[in-house]
Amino acid sequence: MRNIKLIIEYDGTNYSGWQKQPHQTTIQKTIEDSITKITKEKIEIYGSGRTDKGVHAKGQVANFFTGSKIPAERFREAINSVLPKDIVISHSEEVDESFHSRYSAKGKEYRYIIYNRRISSPLLRNYAYHVPQKLHFDYMKKAVNDFVGTNDFVAFMASGSSVKDTIRTIHNISLEKDKEIIQLKINGDGFLYNMVRIILGTLVDIGIGKIDRDAIPQIILSKDRQKAGHTAPPQGLYLERVYY
Amino acid sequence: MRNIKLIIEYDGTNYSGWQKQPHQTTIQKTIEDSITKITKEKIEIYGSGRTDKGVHAKGQVANFFTGSKIPAERFREAINSVLPKDIVISHSEEVDESFHSRYSAKGKEYRYIIYNRRISSPLLRNYAYHVPQKLHFDYMKKAVNDFVGTNDFVAFMASGSSVKDTIRTIHNISLEKDKEIIQLKINGDGFLYNMVRIILGTLVDIGIGKIDRDAIPQIILSKDRQKAGHTAPPQGLYLERVYY
Structure with missing residues (x-):
């Protein structure tokens, strides 16, 4: 499995925050669903931390594991093509399997x-x-x-x-x-x-x-x-x- | 009848532009309806010009005639209290009856x-x-x-x-x-x-x-x-x- 790191920008206005919750439209779930459309895998993304309902991001980071062979840097445009306009991936790259958006963060x-x-x-x-x-x-x-x-x-x-x-x-x-x-x-x-x-x-x-x-x-x-x-x-x- | 001049700010995202049109939510109609709620009169407001769907304003000007005795500068907060949050009156004052937002405009x-x-x-x-x-x-x-x-x-x-x-x-x-x-x-x-x-x-x-x-x-x-x-x-x- 490859570990893909994403940098994410979003307008938090229309979301119930980052974190997945039943019956809520959240940023995490929206991105996971978008990646699933591309890779046809069940995807879990790990964010650097939650943001509350209404909070925005210009540099949120998340990573996910995939068996897909799509080149890492191509994930950006592929995911953006299915995401709604208020969430945008600004960068994607492959990282070491030990990388975790939350636990590896230094600040x-x-x-x-x-x-x-x-x-x-x-x-x-x-x-x-x-x-x-x-x-x-x-x-x-x-x-x-x-x-x-x-x-x-x-x-x-x-x-x-x-x-x-x-x-x-x-x-x-x-x-x-x-x-x-x-x-x-x-x-x-x-x-x-x-x-x-x-x-x-x-x-x-x-x-x-x-x-x-x-x-x-x-x-x-x-x-x-x-x-x-x-x-x-x-x-x-x-x-x-x-x-x- | 008194002639009241308004300075108006709006986020045009959710409106079909300034000008009244049948079956459309427009900025002009939204403001007219708000003033009617306050004065109980049928109100027509005259804007300095139309703005298209999606265009924003920080200093649109409009005027209207009213028989109401509300002090002119109080119209601002009174109208704001009934307007949706994406339209805000930033100023209200009484002007000469010859003033027309469109025809009096110099630039x-x-x-x-x-x-x-x-x-x-x-x-x-x-x-x-x-x-x-x-x-x-x-x-x-x-x-x-x-x-x-x-x-x-x-x-x-x-x-x-x-x-x-x-x-x-x-x-x-x-x-x-x-x-x-x-x-x-x-x-x-x-x-x-x-x-x-x-x-x-x-x-x-x-x-x-x-x-x-x-x-x-x-x-x-x-x-x-x-x-x-x-x-x-x-x-x-x-x-x-x-x-x-």
């Missing part, structure tokens, strides 16, 4: 987009988080640096997650503003469930003055989800890249 | 977005024109200047239009490239039917080498639609602003 980069104007944007309604309040961008910009480093980020994990090891390293984080658009880029060795969305929600709460701009270190130390801010909505979130 | 600005990469983008599928071929951006950049000025642009008008006076003035036109995104901004006293999309299609044909990079002046002089390039698709086009 990830996410982007989050805020649309900060009093009135919502019809064009960005599915692609950004609309924050109508005035934001102290300088407070947010300063606070992001307090996330960098190796920490127990359990205060920034959605309750209900069963993960035991909640220590993660954030390598880089940046926040840029261009008129009404604020963009967060965050890069780390891994992220807890909803971690990026809770970090973003906390930054927005700092921007509107609901959370003190110097509070991040104490929130991390508290290990208390209640101390962190709200969970920002999914449609502003983009999985940009997975590192191996 | 318009459009933007057009090209996505130039071999592989299509799921996130931009409804918001940009995917051009997979390599483009000579320098040829296109130089050619745009040949559109500036007062000319008979009948070669850049879709056939079937009944307009008699086909002389228009283009004040400004610019083309910028940022990685895979090419953006055209064009500003003029008025535009013929499909004129921006045919200008853009002609520029793309220049970029791929199908039309000579110096050909624009001759195409204008020819007054022959066949000499100009293809009509670029609607989803890359945005009505940015109407000037009064």
Whole structure:
């Protein structure tokens, strides 16, 4: 069996997230069905991680095993020819059989987009988080640096997650503003469930003055989800890249 | 009767264009129905011009007459509260009864977005024109200047239009490239039917080498639609602003 690695872009708007679930249209299932149409095999793909309903990706990674003799780089166009237009394979290649999209991953980069104007944007309604309040961008910009480093980020994990090891390293984080658009880029060795969305929600709460701009270190130390801010909505979130 | 002017943003993806038509969901009809819900009057709105199916707007303008006593600036939030999320009123004000969105307009600005990469983008599928071929951006950049000025642009008008006076003035036109995104901004006293999309299609044909990079002046002089390039698709086009 050959192991094929895919890089995948998708618009998450019309899907119930990545992961297969009964009676739901998910990205994983849609891609598996498309590959089956080509190879006539039952296919299981392994993603680098789940994305929630409404979350987008520019660089999701998945791999699958196949007995097909189709050249690896041809899988891209073959799968795209049967996929719906809101999912696109941007790259396919054959990798070592030991490669696993999730367990081999060394890190990830996410982007989050805020649309900060009093009135919502019809064009960005599915692609950004609309924050109508005035934001102290300088407070947010300063606070992001307090996330960098190796920490127990359990205060920034959605309750209900069963993960035991909640220590993660954030390598880089940046926040840029261009008129009404604020963009967060965050890069780390891994992220807890909803971690990026809770970090973003906390930054927005700092921007509107609901959370003190110097509070991040104490929130991390508290290990208390209640101390962190709200969970920002999914449609502003983009999985940009997975590192191996 | 009071004359109320609206500035409107919309995502044109799910509409059969601006103009009312039987058995079609259009932007004009959707806004009229929303205003009727608020004022309980039969409402007709006058737009600055039609936009085709799939075309977007950030600054469409329309006006309507009403006997309602709602303060003019309150119409914005009142109408937004009943509109679907893909249409948003960004501004409302009372204007002189002689104001007409179409006949009072002094000019318009459009933007057009090209996505130039071999592989299509799921996130931009409804918001940009995917051009997979390599483009000579320098040829296109130089050619745009040949559109500036007062000319008979009948070669850049879709056939079937009944307009008699086909002389228009283009004040400004610019083309910028940022990685895979090419953006055209064009500003003029008025535009013929499909004129921006045919200008853009002609520029793309220049970029791929199908039309000579110096050909624009001759195409204008020819007054022959066949000499100009293809009509670029609607989803890359945005009505940015109407000037009064």
